[in-house]
Structure formats: C-alpha cells, structure tokens
Amino acid sequence: MFNKILVANRGEIALRVIRAAREMGVKSVAVHSTADSDAMHVRMADESVCIGPPSSQQSYLSIPAIIAACEITGAEAIHPGYGFLSENAGFVQVIEDHGLTFIGPTAEHIRIMGDKITAKDTMKKLGVPCVPGSEGGVATLDEAKKLGAEIGYPVIIKATAGGGGKGMKVAQTAKDMERAFQTARAEGKSNFGNDEVYIEKYLTTPRHIEIQVFGDGKGRAVHLGERDCSLQRRHQKVFEEAPGPAISAEERARIGKVCADAMADISYIGAGTIEFLYENGEFYFIEMNTRLQVEHPVTEGIFGVDLVREQIRVASGLPMEFTQENLKINGHAIEVRLNAEKLPNFRPSPGRISQYHAPGGLGVRMDSALYDGYSIPPYYDSLIGKLIVHGRDRPEALARLGRALGELIIDGVDTTIPLFRALLEEEAVQTGAYNIHWLEHWLETNLGEA
Structure with a gap:
C-alpha cells in the first residue's frame, strides 16, 4: 500500500479522495492554485503545495508543477479525480516516466477510449453493441450527406475528440446536414484542436x-x-x-x-x-x-x-x-x-x-x-x-x-x-x-x- 498520494484536483472530488485515503491510513497531498489557498481540500489534506496562479492552464493542468509537487513531498502516486488531467494519456506517461503510479487505467486504454472512433471500433470488436453510424471519420460534406441518406435521418455529427456536449450537432433532415457538419467541425477545432467528426444515427427518445x-x-x-x-x-x-x-x-x-x-x-x-x-x-x-x-x-x-x-x-x-x-x-x-x-x-x-x-x-x-x-x-x-x-x-x-x-x-x-x-x-x-x-x-x- 502507498504511504502518500497526491490528489491532482480541487473541490469536492479532491476532498472525497482525501477522506478515503485518511480512512486507509494513507497520507494525502493537496495541490492548489493561489485562488484556492483557503479551499477545504487544502485544509483537510496532510500536506499542500501551491502549484500556480488561478488559471487552470498554469496550475491544475500544469503537468510539470504537479510532478514537482510529488517530488517535493515524496508522494508515490497521483489520483486525478475527474476533469482536468484525469483522461490525459500524456500525463499518465509522464507519471510513469518519473517512477510514480497513476491511480487509474493505463495510458493505452485512455488513448483508445479518448478517441471516439477508435473507442467505438474497439467496443464493436469486444462485442459491445454500438449505434449505427460511420466506420470512421467523415472528411467531406458529400460523404456526410451520403452517410445521412444511408443511415436515415435524423443523424448526429460528433467531434472525434469531443466531450461535455461540445462538437455535437443534430441534422434532422438532409437540408440540415451542411450547417450541422460545418458547425460540429468548427467546434471540434476550437475546443479540442481537432476538426475530425463522425456520424451516428440520432435516436429520438432514448x-x-x-x-x-x-x-x-x-x-x-x-x-x-x-x-x-x-x-x-x-x-x-x-x-x-x-x-x-x-x-x-x-x-x-x-x-x-x-x-x-x-x-x-x-x-x-x-x-x-x-x-x-x-x-x-x-x-x-x-x-x-x-x-x-x-x-x-x-x-x-x-x-x-x-x-x-x-x-x-x-x-x-x-x-x-x-x-x-x-x-x-x-x-x-x-x-x-x-x-x-x-x-x-x-x-x-x-x-x-x-x-x-x-x-x-x-x-x-x-x-x-x-x-x-x-x-x-x-x-x-x-x-x-x-x-x-x-x-x-x-x-x-x-x-x-x-x-x-x-x-x-x-x-x-x-x-x-x-x-x-x-x-x-x-x-x-x-x-x-x-x-x-x-x-x-x-x-x-x-x-x-x-
């Protein structure tokens, strides 16, 4: 069992992990931005380390700062909570490269399931039922229109790297396809740096x-x-x-x-x-x-x-x-x-x-x-x-x-x-x-x- 773990998150989920660790006799390290100096998870942890200014990019999403906090405190493992870096395969790889343990799945599994197309293909091979749709990414509007006709409207266009409801647009009819296709691609590009999309049948009352x-x-x-x-x-x-x-x-x-x-x-x-x-x-x-x-x-x-x-x-x-x-x-x-x-x-x-x-x-x-x-x-x-x-x-x-x-x-x-x-x-x-x-x-x- 670990002696000390670092919680790479904030708020109620950080507190949730700290409570579990305490019951197990495992010491906890809280990381926080300057905006969270008085946060409850900081007060409840055995140790705390300030890792940057209020911006998430400069604190809770700063991988070097989190690794440095582990080295300073001697934490052996990192629990990511949810959100922030919890599904970042690169983060997991860096943790492993530093001889630390990620409390979660492997970097490979995060990569597979983080890409919606790869995840769907993997699940199909594993016997998990999937929504009818494109076999992979859809690159052009003409291809999207052809698929829409084959699948049957309504369809939903989703950003491959999407999440949290972003990069998802419904085309109720063929007339809606151009707007939905272009909007989903644009949202995927602006939010995730990837404009690839795929198409699935849109279920009406699921x-x-x-x-x-x-x-x-x-x-x-x-x-x-x-x-x-x-x-x-x-x-x-x-x-x-x-x-x-x-x-x-x-x-x-x-x-x-x-x-x-x-x-x-x-x-x-x-x-x-x-x-x-x-x-x-x-x-x-x-x-x-x-x-x-x-x-x-x-x-x-x-x-x-x-x-x-x-x-x-x-x-x-x-x-x-x-x-x-x-x-x-x-x-x-x-x-x-x-x-x-x-x-x-x-x-x-x-x-x-x-x-x-x-x-x-x-x-x-x-x-x-x-x-x-x-x-x-x-x-x-x-x-x-x-x-x-x-x-x-x-x-x-x-x-x-x-x-x-x-x-x-x-x-x-x-x-x-x-x-x-x-x-x-x-x-x-x-x-x-x-x-x-x-x-x-x-x-x-x-x-x-x-």
Whole structure:
C-alpha cells in the first residue's frame, strides 16, 4: 500500500479522495492554485503545495508543477479525480516516466477510449453493441450527406475528440446536414484542436444509461449495475439515479456481463464507465469514461462499496475486494448536482458563502467543499456540491431527496437548488418516465431556457 498520494484536483472530488485515503491510513497531498489557498481540500489534506496562479492552464493542468509537487513531498502516486488531467494519456506517461503510479487505467486504454472512433471500433470488436453510424471519420460534406441518406435521418455529427456536449450537432433532415457538419467541425477545432467528426444515427427518445465497471488489470473485471443519467441540460447531467427505473434485472445482467467481459478482455484496471443510449430494449454504446464519474456515489450507495478506496488498493497492487457474485443491489439512490448558477439562464454565480448548512439524517450524503465564509472563485466549474440520498426503494429515495433539499441552506450565491425542488413536483420525475430530451423541453416551457 502507498504511504502518500497526491490528489491532482480541487473541490469536492479532491476532498472525497482525501477522506478515503485518511480512512486507509494513507497520507494525502493537496495541490492548489493561489485562488484556492483557503479551499477545504487544502485544509483537510496532510500536506499542500501551491502549484500556480488561478488559471487552470498554469496550475491544475500544469503537468510539470504537479510532478514537482510529488517530488517535493515524496508522494508515490497521483489520483486525478475527474476533469482536468484525469483522461490525459500524456500525463499518465509522464507519471510513469518519473517512477510514480497513476491511480487509474493505463495510458493505452485512455488513448483508445479518448478517441471516439477508435473507442467505438474497439467496443464493436469486444462485442459491445454500438449505434449505427460511420466506420470512421467523415472528411467531406458529400460523404456526410451520403452517410445521412444511408443511415436515415435524423443523424448526429460528433467531434472525434469531443466531450461535455461540445462538437455535437443534430441534422434532422438532409437540408440540415451542411450547417450541422460545418458547425460540429468548427467546434471540434476550437475546443479540442481537432476538426475530425463522425456520424451516428440520432435516436429520438432514448435514455442515457451507463454501466459502472471495475478491473484489476490482470484480466478480472466486474460491473456494478447501471445509472440512469437521462435528465440532462445541453448534454450535461444534472440528476442521476441507480438502479435505472426503466431497466429490468435481466437487461442489467445481460449488458453488465457484456461490459465486464469486454474490460476483462483488455485487462482494464481501475474504475470506468461505459455509456449507452437505451431505446426500445436495446443498448447502443456512445463512449467510455476512463475515470471516476461525478455520479459515482449513487453506485456506492446501492452496493455499499467505496470506489475510491478500491481505486487506491488496486493501483497499489492489491486484489479487488469484491467479486461479481457478492455485488448485490440494495435499495435506490439519487444524486443531484448543485451548481452556483443563476436561474433561468444558468449563468455562473461565484461569490462568498454567507451561510451553509448541509442536510443530514438517515440515507443522506452531502459531498461538498463549502463552508461558511468560503468564496467560490470564478475561474473553475460551477459545481459546488452533490446531494445524494439512499432509500429502500425509489419512492423513499425521492421523498428523502425532497426532505434533504428542504434542509439544505446555501446563502450568498445563486444555486440550482430551486430547479430540483421544482422537478420533484413533476409526474415524469416521480414515475421515472423521462428521456434525454425531457429536461430541455421542460426548461424551455417552464423557465424559457432551452
């Protein structure tokens, strides 16, 4: 087991990793920008190192600064959290070149799954069902139009190196293809430095279902069921639950085994999430995230496991603590993402927290790095916390979520708390009868925001 690890992240996820390390008797090192000197993850870690000014490029994305922090403190391994450098294969290679351990998958697996076309081709070969679409990149508009006619409209054009909803455009008909094709390429170029795109069939009313997988890097892998992440705004998840309200036990076992077998075949190590669109009883692979997900707590809630603890254990060379046979679902869990944003337009709302009170009680978990008097800096993502609830079944979890939202106090900045209070009143949310387009339609109707 490691003696000391460095957490190359900030906010609630950095604090999450630090907590797991402390319970394991492993010392932690926090890195931070000058804007985060008073952040909770800095206060809670055993050691901290300032790695640069507020700009992410000069701090949390500075590989030399992070490696130097390891050398200064004697940290043996790096946990990347999510975002920032968590899926940067070059970062992993540099870590290994310096004799350190990356708490996550190999650089090769990150490269394979980071390129959407290569990932899709790999998954097809591993027997994972995929969305009908182009076999590779689409270089010209004429080729795009021909594929659109063959696949059948609507289609979606996606940047090969895309992510976070950027570089994705829908062509409802052949007339829309030129605009969608050129826009997706331009967004791919400006956001990721790569204008290559590919084309897939656009499913009209799918759900977003993702399978949590975990591998030991030695040919053994398991799945930990699915999460339904269909409530999204501009391709960004805001509400996640497990198990999915539309997935049967038989479907879960079937697609879970396909995913676990695929990860075993490539000797995947650590946590990963295989994401699908689900429609009419069929699963279609869209991408794999080779890291811990923001919504991992709902999986931890229904299985009673600590995924971060397991990441650290496996990276240190220890065997996985669980097998497929002893992973049993217990109850239902829901997570809502709390952002410092002003409704109805979701504009970032940084500022000073004048009062903070976290909800508590049975089955309530609040993952946040907030505290009274904390100033949310304007330089980073607006996510300020995650409220997770667990109940014996879905109705109890929904009731518990409503109660917890009523107890939660975050004063001084605008937040998305009112959005979730309103959503809990909606029949579609109460029954689970929603798809990936439902929330945007609801926002347009109720808030005038699409």
